Amino acid sequence: MKARRCIAIAAFAAISVSGAAFAQPKQSGLVNVDLSNFRADIAKDINVNASQIPVNVQVPVDVAATVCGVDANVLARQGAGSTPSCQAKNKSQALNDVVQRQLVAQK
Numbered sequence: 001m002k003a004r005r006c007i008a009i010a011a012f013a014a015i016s017v018s019g020a021a022f023a024q025p026k027q028s029g030l031v032n033v034d035l036s037n038f039r040a041d042i043a044k045d046i047n048v049n050a051s052q053i054p055v056n057v058q059v060p061v062d063v064a065a066t067v068c069g070v071d072a073n074v075l076a077r078q079g080a081g082s083t084p085s086c087q088a089k090n091k092s093q094a095l096n097d098v099v100q101r102q103l104v105a106q107k
Contacts, residue, residue, distance in 0.1 A: 031064035
């Protein structure tokens with residue numbers, strides 16, 4: 001009886017975990033974002049010298065859509081066969097996080 005209950009709980013947990021994985025949005029790729037208008041602001045936010053902030057950075061589509069003010073579907077269509085790109089029109093914490101991770105990875 002106890003074994004059946006443990007098996008049922010394990011099966012339910014496995015189904016719950018796999019269902020959560022399917023519910024995650026699919027990431028279709030990266031977008032090149034031109035940061036030239038926000039390098040100083042991002043540098044201040046992450047406490048580094050502005051010269052360390054790259055002019056372009058590759059970010060997930062959802063982050064690019066937010067900071068460029070462009071629908072994610074438009075970026076995905078633009079990227080058919082090439083890497084899509086856009087000009088940052090604002091900044092976000094997600095963008096700061098990507099830039100900071102890239103700076104750490106370069107060291």
